[in-house]
Amino acid sequence: MKTKERILATALVLFNEEGEPNVTTNHIADEMDISPGNLYYHYKSKDDIIWQIFLQYEKKIKAVLESNDLNHASMKDMWLYLNMVFDVIVEYRFLYRNLIQLMNRIEFLKRHFRHILALKSQTALRILEQLRLDGVISADQRTTANLADQIALTSTFWLNYSVAIFDDNFDEQKKLSHGIFHILQMIAPFLDEKQRAFLDELSKQFLS
Secondary structure: OOHHHHHHHHHHHHHHHHOHHHOOHHHHHHHHOOOHHHHHHHOOOHHHHHHHHHHHHHHHHHHHHOOHHHOOOOHHHHHHHHHHHHHHHHHOHHHHHOHHHHHHHOHHHHHHHHHHHHHHHHHHHHHHHHHHHOOOEOOOHHHHHHHHHHHHHHHHHHHHHHHHHOOOOOOHHHHHHHHHHHHHHHHHHHEOHHHHHHHHHHHHHHHO
8 A cells, every 4th residue: 555545544544543633634644654744745734634535435326326326215215224224324433523613713624514414315215206206105205305405414324322311331333223223113104014114124133
């Protein structure tokens, strides 16, 4: 791995583990055992590093949101969609923990993340609309659109909510599994008995 790539990989680990506000470029250089000047040769500031990490995140989350695997909608597709979204959130969790501050600080990031939020809602709506047309859920178009927005909202801000309600030693992945469970429960009232039973089985797997 080249130095430029190692800087991003090291910064991502430190941002996730220590919190982005607590990590400086000197911390990153020390962790890598390189000089600050070497780091600045590749990236002019910490925000520059964050922006490059964000571009990695953006590529991964768009691959999920625009996946053709979700074209044949089912409750399993919704489960798959949520798991893939939350997997990316775990990998880049520092972005979500400090989202508002980062959006206010880095203008490019704000514009790009707004686009990602819209894509999250559109992908959820694409799956829900197909479920509605297939008779899997009983909801009108307006309700389906509201559900899609709620799914995008909860998936985006669940991590911060989980920090408030779970103990510090509670596994990060389990926190997000609870987030998936709560999102699926939003859809549950609109499902028939068979689909609710399937949802219950999935929920047991998440929370075990």
